[in-house]
Amino acid sequence: MSIAGPGCTNLITGLMDAATDRSPVLAFAGQIPEVYLGSEAFQEIDQIELFKPFTEFAETVARENQALKLVTMATKYAFKKPGVSVLSTPTDILAEKLDEKVYSIEKRIFSNKVAPKDEDVQKAADLINVCQKVTLFAGWGSRHSGKLIKELSTKLNAPVATTSRAKGVVNENDRFSLGVLGSIGSKHAAKAIKNCDLIVIMGSGFRQANLVPSGIKIVQIDIDPTKLGKTFDVDAGIVGDAELVLQKLLPLIERKRENTEFLEYIDRMKQDHREELEAESNDLSIPINSGYVIQAIKRHADKDAIICVDVGDHTYWFYKKFMCEGQRTFMSANIASMGFALPAALSAKLDYPDKQVICVTGDGGFAMLMGDFTTAVREALGINVIVFNDGKLKNIKKEQLRDNYPEYGVSFPNPDFAEFANSAGGEGYRIEDPKDLDAALKKAFSSEKASLIEVVVDPDKMAASTKRVD
Numbered sequence: 280m281s282i283a284g285p286g287c288t289n290l291i292t293g294l295m296d297a298a299t300d301r302s303p304v305l306a307f308a309g310q311i312p313e314v315y316l317g318s319e320a321f322q323e324i325d326q327i328e329l330f331k332p333f334t335e336f337a338e339t340v341a342r343e344n345q346a347l348k349l350v351t352m353a354t355k356y357a358f359k360k361p362g363v364s365v366l367s368t369p370t371d372i373l374a375e376k377l378d379e380k381v382y383s384i385e386k387r388i389f390s391n392k393v394a395p396k397d398e399d400v401q402k403a404a405d406l407i408n409v410c411q412k413v414t415l416f417a418g419w420g421s422r423h424s425g426k427l428i429k430e431l432s433t434k435l436n437a438p439v440a441t442t443s444r445a446k447g448v449v450n451e452n453d454r455f456s457l458g459v460l461g462s463i464g465s466k467h468a469a470k471a472i473k474n475c476d477l478i479v480i481m482g483s484g485f486r487q488a489n490l491v492p493s494g495i496k497i498v499q500i501d502i503d504p505t506k507l508g509k510t511f512d513v514d515a516g517i518v519g520d521a522e523l524v525l526q527k528l529l530p531l532i533e534r535k536r537e538n539t540e541f542l543e544y545i546d547r548m549k550q551d552h553r554e555e556l557e558a559e560s561n562d563l564s565i566p567i568n569s570g571y572v573i574q575a576i577k578r579h580a581d582k583d584a585i586i587c588v589d590v591g592d593h594t595y596w597f598y599k600k601f602m603c604e605g606q607r608t609f610m611s612a613n614i615a616s617m618g619f620a621l622p623a624a625l626s627a628k629l630d631y632p633d634k635q636v637i638c639v640t641g642d643g644g645f646a647m648l649m650g651d652f653t654t655a656v657r658e659a660l661g662i663n664v665i666v667f668n669d670g671k672l673k674n675i676k677k678e679q680l681r682d683n684y685p686e687y688g689v690s691f692p693n694p695d696f697a698e699f700a701n702s703a704g705g706e707g708y709r710i711e712d713p714k715d716l717d718a719a720l721k722k723a724f725s726s727e728k729a730s731l732i733e734v735v736v737d738p739d740k741m742a743a744s745t746k747r748v749d
Contacts, residue, residue, distance in 0.1 A: 282309040283370075284322030288329070292616055294363050298333045299613035300444070301419075303361035305353050313341055313369035326367040336364040343375035351387050358391055360503075393502050395519030395527060403479075403498045403515040404531035410477035410496065412541045413437040416460060419444040419612075420482020420502060421521035428481065429453070431529055436537045438545055440468040442483050444612045447603030457545070461487050462744045463598040467548035469745055474544065482521040484509055490745075500524045556600060563713045566737040569593060569667060571713050573600040576637065576665060579720040580606060584635040585627045589620035591641035592673035595742030618647035621664065625651060628660040635724065638664040642693050643672050649699065655729035656704040663723055664731040666696050669738040677741055690738075700731035709733045 281287050287308045297304040308330070311320050330337045336356035340346050353364035407413060413435050417428055425448045432439050432455045439449050440460035449456050457468035469490045472478060478491070480499040484506040491511065498515045499507050507516040517524050559570030560578075573596050580586065582605040588597050590611055609627070611619035624638035645666050655662050672689040679686055700707030706728050708719040716734065723730035 280307045280309070283311050284324060287324060287326055291329070292614075293622075294330070294365070295333055296611050296614055296616050296619065298363045300611070301361050303357040304363045305350075305357050306363065306365045308365055308367050310339070310367045310369040312371035313339075314371060316369070326365070330363075330365040333363065334365050335360055335362040337367070339367040339369070340372055341369070343372055343377060344379070346372075346377060347379050347382060351382060354388055358388065361391075392520040392523060393518060395500075395517045395524045397527070399515070399517045399519075400524065400527045401531060403500075403517055404528055406496060406498060406515050407435070407477065407479065408531075408533045411535075412475040412538055413477045413479060413535075414457075414471055414475040415439040416441070416472075416478055416480045416483065416485065417445050417448050418442045418481060418483020418485070418521075420500075421445065421525075422448055422482070424481070424522045424525055425449055427522065427525040427529065431479075431525060431532065434529070434532055435535050436542065437479075437535075438471050438542070440464070440472065442612075443598050443610060444608075445482075446598060446608045447606055450604050451602040452604055454546075457549075458602070459598045460490065463595045464745055465552060465599055466745055467545065467552055470548055471545050474541065481525070486510060556602070559600065564737075565712060566740075567710070567713045567716070567734055568740060569596045569736045569742070570600055572665070572667065572716065572734050572736060573597055575713075575716045575720055576639070577601055578717065579724050580637060581635040582606065584637055585609070585624075585631060586637045586639060587620040587623040587627060589638070589640035589644035590615045590617045590674075591644055591667070592669070592677075592741055593639060593641050593667040595744065596667075597639055599742060599745075617641075617644040619644070621645060621648050621651050624662045624664070625655055625658075625660055628655075628662050629658075632660075636660075636662045638662055640664065640666055641673075642666055642668045642670065642696070643691075645696065646693070649696070652700060652705060652729060652731065653703045659727075660729060661727045662729050664700075664729070666731060666733045667736050668693055668696065668733050669736050671738050673738075673741050677744070696731060696733040700729070703729075705729040705731060707731045707733070709735070711735045 281290050308326050311323050327337050336353050338349055340349050353366050357364040415437050422445050438455045438457050440457040441448055443459050443463055446459050451458050457471050458465045460468040472490055473492055477496045488510045496514045499513045500517045500521050502520050504518045507513055560574035562568045562571045584606045586606055586608045588610045609623055620638045620640045624636050628636045676686055676689045697707030697709035706726055710716050719732050723732055
């Protein structure tokens, strides 16, 4: 919800983020009085033209008797894709009295889950049953299907990788879990994909074509038919809600014997990864290793914590190094918008006040919206903000180095973020020695106040991107 003019334009990045990540949103954009529209009035903007290119529904409530119908239609369209609906709301119309009775949502808004065709499910089952080295790949569309994915994995003795958004849909310490596949994912997930003969993609458009060698067969499940075969050839495509598909698919799947060679290969890679995490958890070097910070967060995070992750070098560290054991993670996936994590953490704490909510962010992303920390204090939202302070935009530095450019314009002086948190009425801690981090995390995470832990991390140590594996 916004006021007119700049209040409306300030919605754009957040709504574009929701549109590309397919999150259902209904936005009410405040507008100047309807009688002044078209007269170049103060703060007048053509809001429909502004939002139309990336929304599913955008209309103006021009009369009070349109309100119920347009709100209902906007809600339906937001859930349909899902995506974003915007209603432009002139202030003089908002002031009018609504004479109609408000609709009952149960009689107007219905589930858009799509059931699969039986013949498509059977075709996929037949293919799965004849392949020996199957790897499962779970996307955002399967985020509510963790138990079914685990059951399928156990029946097939098949490892499971996820997209970054679906991180944690299965326990990442489970033997069959590979963690995240992709540029911010693990090498062992990429290697497992390379060495399988069939990938079952569930609820993802799957953009990681660079990680899939030719000759591997593909089963793809998605509620959106335009996603099937978008990146590469698909041998068995199923249009349908991932949960409904898995419910039909599981009884048709034959139990497979363990492929010892395949799984032992994965076990060795995972053991190497665990040893790497153990080494980082004991690395007391100064400046602080970002990997050490991730392992410290892991030591203090509740099993059902909600973790909102911003965009930056710390994103790579988190998604490669944090092993989810029930935690839910959220990120800006498709447009990778810096500044996402702090407002996301506020929203999460409002929705789940009894859960631990952790915001993992860089200094650049936090600085963009650090004023929102005062909102957390004012509304008594006890979020925990971890700021990776390296004084650089490291992701941009990576791109400059990759393309053989000198480092330019990516370093900046930072304020004392911990003192800012204290001055705002929260709790702030600045950590320069890794030996002090655990105590600060314990104190902050046990407080009911909004807290911020600023960790001064190594400005030169960067997480590598997983682009391809040999």
